[in-house]
Amino acid sequence: MANKSLFSSIKSKFTRTNTVNEAGGRAYQFTPKHALAQMAATGSFNGVFYASAQNQLDELRKLIEQVDDNVFLAKLAVYARERAYMKDMPAALLVMLSKRDTELMHRVFDRVVDNGRVMRTLFQMIRSGQFGRTSLSSSLQRAFQRWLNEASVGKLLSASIGNDPSLRDVLRMARPTPQDNARRALFGWLTAKETAKWAPATEADLPALVQGLIAYRQADSAKAQASILHDLSVRWDLLADAAKGPAVWKAIARQMGPQALRMNLNTLLRHEVLNDREMVDYVAGRLADADDIRRSRQFPYQFLAAYLNAAAEVPHKIKTALHQAAEIACGNVPELPGPVVIGLDTSGSMSCPVTGNRGRGGTTKMRCVDVAALFAAAILRRNPDSVVIPFDTRAYDVRIDPSDSILSLSERLAKYGGGGTDCSIPLRTANTKHSKRKFAGCVLVSDNESWVGTGRYGSTGVLTEWRTFVDNQKRLGVADPKLVCIDIQPYNSTQAPEHDDILNIGGFSDAVFNVLASYLNDDAARFVAEVESIEL
Known part of the structure; x- marks a missing residue:
């Protein structure tokens, strides 16, 4: 008789770990395609808790070498x-694609380089030499020339905001041939x-938009500037330096899009725009405009x-509008097929800025835990019978009202924890404290850097507790519970390997919610499959 301990059938349920994560804990390595997709949906080439910017770049290049699929x-x-609304990673992928398949690069160039910011980022990456070249290849030069000649005047003016590189640098290297005197x-x-x-060409050939901007900058009074702004529609950044007082700033505020308004509330306050009740009403209305929010692709x-x-000092009405806007931005969070356990990682590594450290003045104040808490709050809001379990190396008992506002819920949830990381805690809590409740599954929102505890037969604690969770839920009559691990950082391992009942997905955009819902509703959609469904 064979050794029953060695050849026990139960071991097949507990896949052995095959790597060590950045925190030093046991983990499962993603396939190269999955790891690359994870990085593309979450990475920003800035230092995060467990990886420097250079580490991310090195890992990206290594993964691209392993993925011999240019269409992917x-x-x-x-x-x-x-869909993930990233800026730096798409540009980096485009640079690499330009070296492997120029025809494909041209096909997707305009979809990736959809504004001047991404165009300048792409140019910066090429010029840096980090991808093997420091100048534009003939193919890339043609792509830049096409973009520069076909871009609207407004898009080119927007692209002129910022330096290092500047639009001037791009034009000098791309050397586009103007199509007419206006473009020349x-x-x-x-x-x-x-x-x-x-x-x-002469000054008379300058587009009307540019002539209006020049007139605005040369105007000698606030009244003249405000009058010009009635017929001038350009980005507010092009107007700010020359603005002559509150009246002009009010006119500028009316030029701003919803995203610019959201990001510059303190600027408007400083320039006395928000001292005017009519302007407060206007700003609040724009911030909470449902169509604007969906069209501008703003993250909750x-x-x-x-x-x-x-x-x-920002008026209460505007802060209330931000609450309303967050509700709208979460509006496409789907209702799941049943209540779920929501594991919210509040460990120390989750205190890292979600888009990494960009240096003084450039680093977002939004931490990973803030984003994770907002995800948890959004899921709970649409699925109020779910259970949220904040955790680090212990579970935190929370009492929350699902009808509370999204921002209030997330702000409260983000205050827990700060210690080490044991991603099995939410499942263990569900298996004990909530063992008599039915759940459609479990959603873990984390950076997946668990390092406390291990599981059975060489597996992770998460996989061990998940198998217990599945057995218990099936006894309660739940036919097919599922685990979804949402990873919001650019690492290449997970605490639960891909399986029929386990999904790993990376990112922090609304696209994550769509994949989550389709998976829990028995759609076979997977993260890599979601990427491969893109039509070129």
Whole structure:
């Protein structure tokens, strides 16, 4: 008879770990495609708790070398930009794609480079030499030339905001051939060339939008500036430096889009815009405009950031509008097929800025735990019979009202914990404290860097507790409970390996909710499959 201990059938349920994560704990390695998708949906080339910016870049290049599928790279670049709403990672993928398949690069270029910020980021990455070249290849040059010639005047003016690199740098290296005198004059003005060098174009050929901007900057009074702004529609950043007082700033505020308003509430307060009740009503209305919120693709957590950063003097009506906006931004969070256990990681590593450390003045105040708490609050709001379990190396008992506002819920949940990480805690708590309750599954929102505790037969604690959870739920009559691990940091391992009843997905955009819902509703959608579903 064979050794029953060695060949026990129960061991097949407990997959042995095959790597060690950044925190030093046992873990499961993602496949190269999954790891690359995880990084593309969460990485920002800034230092995070367990990885430096250089570590992320090195890991990205290594993973791309392992993924011998150019179509997947192209689709991932589009997914990262259009669904995960990232900026740096899509640009990096596009640079790598330009070296492997120029035809595919051209097909997705305009979908990835959809604004001047991404265009300048792409240029910066190329010029840095980190991807093997320091100048534009002929193929990339054609792509840049096409973008620069086809971009609207407004888009080019927006692209001119910022330096290192500047739009002037891009134009000088890309060397686009102007299609007409209007574009020739515009390129000359953007690169600060002497007017004589624009020939055959002249100042009269400058687009009306540029002429209006020049007139605004040269106006000698606030009244003249405000009058010009009635017929001038450009980004507020192009107007701010020359603004001559509160009246002009009020006109600028009316030019701002909802995202600019949200990000500059304290600026408007400082320039006395919010001393005017009519302007307060206007700003509040724009912030909570449902169509604007959906169209501008703002993350729910960005409203929390605005709320937390708003000065005490910002009017209450505007803060209330931020609450309303967050509710709208979470509006497409789906109702799940049943209540779930929501494990919210509040450990020390979750205190890291969600987009990494960008240096003084550039680092977001939004921490991973704030984003995770907002995810948990949003899921709970649409699925009020669910149970939220904040954890580090212990579970925290919380009493919350699901009908409370999203921002209030998330702010309260983010205050727990701060210690080590044991991602099995929520499942263990569900298996003991809530063992008589039926759940459709469990959702873990974490950076997946568990290092406290281990599981049976060489597995992780999460997998061990998950198998107990499944057995218990099936006894209660739940046919097919599922585990979803939402990872909001760019690491390449997990605490629960992919399986029919286990899904790993990375990111912090609304796309995560859609994958979560389809999976719990028995759709076979997976993270990599979601990327591969992108049509080119």
